[in-house]
Amino acid sequence: MSLLTKPTKNKNEEQEENAKVSIYSSLFSIIYHKGKSFLTQLGSNKNGQLKAQEHLLIRGEKGSGKSQLIKQLAQHLKENKEQTTNKEPHKKTSLIVRLNEYEYGIRSIKDLCSRILSKLRSNHSKELTNLFHPSENISWPSLIEEINSTNSRLILLIDNLDILLKQLDKSDNLFFVKNILTIEQPYYRLIASCQQNSQLAKPFVSLDIPQLDKTLAYKLLISLLHKDMLHKAPSQANKALKNQSSKKQSSEGQSSEGQSSKGQLSVEQKYQVEQNCLNFAAHKLEAVRRFSHANAQTLAYFSQAMLDTALQTSYHYLRYVLHHYQAQYDFKMQHLSSQQQLIVHTLASHWQAIKVAQLTQECDLASKTISAQLTQLEKQTWVEKIPSQNKNLFYRITDKRFHISYLMRFSSPKTQTLITHSLNTLSYFSLSIPYMDEYKVQQNNTVVRSRLQSLAYQEALKTNEDVSQTELEALFHHAFLQQGEGEIDGQAYCDSASQYFKAYLPGERLSFLLTAASKGYEQAYLGLLSLFDLANTELEANLAYRIKLAICQLAQSKGFHVEDKLVSLYLSHAQETKQAYRLSMQVVIVQAQETSPLLLIQASFATLLEGCRKQSHSLLMSYLKFKTLKNGQERINIEAEWTLEEAWLMELLLLLIAKKEWDFFDQLMSENSDKNTYLRSYFLPIYHAFLALKPELSDHQKDEQLARPIELSDALPLIINAVKETRKVYLKQ
DSSP states (O other): OOTTOOOOOOHHHHHHHHHHHHHHHGGGHHHHHHHHHHHHHHTOOTTSOOOSOOEEEEEEOTTSSHHHHHHHHHHHHHHHHHHHTTTOTTSOEEEEEEEOTTOOOOOSHHHHHHHHHHHHHHHOTTTSOTTOOOOTTOOHHHHHHHHHHTTEEEEEEETTHHHHHHHSOHHHHHHIIIIISOSOOTTEEEEEEEETTOOOOSOEEEEEOOOOOHHHHHHHHHHHHHHHTTTSOOHHHHHHHHHHHHHHHHHHTSOOTTOOTTOOOOHHHHHHHHHHHHHHHHHHHHHHHHHTTOOHHHHHHHHHHHHHOTTSOHHHHHHHHHHTTHHHHHHHHHTSOHHHHHHHHHHHTOSSOEEHHHHHHHHTOOHHHHHHHHHHHHHTTSEEEEOOSSSSOEEEESOHHHHHHHHHHHSOHHHHHHHHHHHHHHHHHTTTSOOOOTTTSOGGGBOOOOHHHHHHHHHHHHHTTTSOHHHHHHHHHHHHHHOOSSOOOHHHHHHHHHHHHHHHSTTSHHHHHHHHHHTTOHHHHHHHHHHHTTOOBHHHHHHHHHHHHHHHHHHHHTTOOOHHHHHHHHHHSGGGHHHHHHHHHHHHHHHGGGSOHHHHHHHHHHHHHTTOHHHHHHHHHHHHHHHHHHHHHSOOOTTSOOOHHHHHHHHHHHHHHHTTOHHHHHHHHOTTOGGGHHHHHHOHHHHHHHHHHOSSOOHHHHHHHHTOOHHHHHHHHHHHHHHHHHHHHHSOO
16 A cells, blocks of 8 residues: 555544554653643533633643644543533533644634634534524634533643744733633633743643653654554565464464464564564664654654555655645745745755855846845744855755755755665664564574674565564574584585474475475575574574575585675674685686676775775776666666665775775765766765765865755764774774
8 A cells, every 4th residue: 555645544443543642642651641630620520610720731842742742632632522421411511622733824812713713613513502603703702701601611722822922913912811821711721832941821730741852752663663563564574474374274273372263463473573564664764763853743654654564665654754744834835925935945955055156046036135035034944054164155944854855845856866865875774773672582682783684684584474483493493403613514404404394394485495405406595595694693693604604605516606695794704804805806806797796896895804905996996887887778766775785885885984095985976977976876975974084175075064964964973883883893993
């Protein structure tokens, strides 16, 4: 199902969505329950009259989740009203009106009353009696009197009350504070939110939402994904596990305990689905979180995007999240003058900040007009200026989510390509973050995967989705039984494993695979290598390395070309880089033009580690020449996730930076070089990490650094840390 298509919801789907509301409340459990406690007191008077008490004010920083909490409380009020309607027929009816953050046009008390009246007529027509017939020009006192005459009470929820008050003129602002924000009001109550530093009138119970930093927001994201995944797991993972269940049932001749006739998953199988979901999607969501400048408001969007299908790309997830903001930004744009719209459009169509001279040229407006409109837009917080090395300042859009949303819709194909590749780069660097259930897996036994290992693990999960957990456990169990301290013989291992699986798990996929490997089939060797990429503990990983090495050597002795996999194994263990150098150089020299692109990159990597700089540079340039030619002949899918080839190229670029190959790296990324634009368009975040680490920059590079997109600034710590890891692992620094 497409993420951008919303199907008609049935009753079960609506119930699932309601369940998500309660799950989301746990993100703000303390503040939410305090709010619910306040709401409970609203109807505590047995006579149906509200007690004289204060209004509720929710305060927090921008993006801390105030809007979500207002929606939560409105949902609670609605559910509570439905539950008590039949039980207490004489109780006052609650008329719930929520003015959300996208409500505009309220400039006076009259506008406020008209908006409330409109919502009452559309949402509460059944509760209002025939006695309710106010005019369109109704005032606040007469509106409350009309509501009281119908034996009702108004609960008004206002998002961003401080913004609304600023929009009112002086007399209306004063009326609101003195007459609406009063303490003793038996016929209505206000539940409002505002910024943390806003100065509002005192008659409130104030609840402060603590600031939600990025680390906590990420933990909450993972927590939300984990809790919600049992309700609706990706169809592909579900299908694979159900197929396993069906096979098991047919072999045993009866249904497994805890499974219905419809093939529902057991608790253990559901847990496995959860882990597959996280393994498939968590690193993509982390990249999207940074690119969409995620806060508490966007966490729910991430959850729904992943639950629709975990096999989409980071690009699709980003489009899905930003889609929810389009109407808001379109509305805001419509309220700008035509010249201001042109300036905002021009700035928003560039990912990096641009100078006034370039803006003037592209807008084709007089410089005085540009200057005057920029001043107005800056006062309205639409744009911000960045100091440069001279008087020609940089300007960019202030609202970062609006900016990236606008780019995804209206920028040039070249810019969209840069964004997509940068998103993939960030997604790759997020692979090394472990996503595991802390209650199910003990951290001291868990493999801390490198980026390359994590990518191989992802691919292995997809390739082996039809292999059961029982088979996988048996694979490692046999390996532990047969392991020795010495070198493992590949043929002996395949023969032994084949006999073991024929005896204990006949008819399973692994049994056929090991039999084929024992007989010397190339695809069976590749399948075994993929399976051993699924090692989940340090002990399993060390054993898997030795067995994979033996299988590669066996396949090589049979005449199969597995050199790239063998070199990858050598390089993944930094102490064996000499073997990687010797093998890669031997293959490159012998095969010449027939050498695979991946092996060229690995050979350049191994050669650079051996100190042969010129030879390494030559190999990399040969690869880039091949890649440029290939890109000219084939249409590249910019939305595709990185493969092992791009991953090794990124690791090579990191090694060049770690070895401080400043001049060569600058040459590779130069915009003036037609042959090497491939690298700049694919790995722009790594180029900006290079600028951040290089000791001396040219004037042009300084300008590039100043104009750097904010998303790439957010990605720099990850990449700079990766450079430090490269120095530590490969250069022993």
